[in-house]
Amino acid sequence: EAGVTQFPSHSVIEKGQTVTLRCDPISGHDNLYWYRRVMGKEIKFLLHFVKESKQDESGMPNNRFLAERTGGTYSTLKVQPAELEDSGVYFCASSPVTGVSLNTEAFFGQGTRLTVV
């Protein structure tokens, strides 16, 4: 069974450009999460989808970040325009809709390393 897949694995863009990250969750997982780790800091929550609906977007840093999950399958995270402080590793995770503990059944992707220069 395929795990959580993220594209691209690494992206280098100039300040002011737009970048779109993609996450393909494990098939059948309705919960999809985005997290990021900026240099020297801990991994921080960005937002949580249940199917195509945003359940919690309290961690989104500002309106330059737009997350979508059309059709409740894969998700994209667009940064427009990118700033230097957006550099870091962006992780996606997914978990099934049922279970004793949803977030402890969350599987993480390998991450997308974003570098803004």
Place this chain on the structure above:
Amino acid sequence: QKEVEQDPGPLSVPEGAIVSLNCTYSNSAFQYFMWYRQYSRKGPELLMYTYSSGNKEDGRFTAQVDKSSKYISLFIRDSQPSDSATYLCASSYSSASKIIFGSGTRLSIRP
């Protein structure tokens, strides 16, 4: 103040040693406590989780939570070079809420 505090290390021990990794947290509302292992260029992988206080054992790994002191621990017995990784402690309020991570401790097991 960070909600979950973790010593970043690095920590280096000889093969076969017992490793003790620790975290503290500030929010008494946390109910779930997790330990993740992360290899270089990979995503976090859940090792163990505990609901509320108590101990949980899985093979060479033991997780402990003391809610009275807000202390989270992970013990690794008979450590192996393959255990070399970054270990992240984490907490959450409920089964479906966001995960709050510590900064991670880099562990190296010397052969």
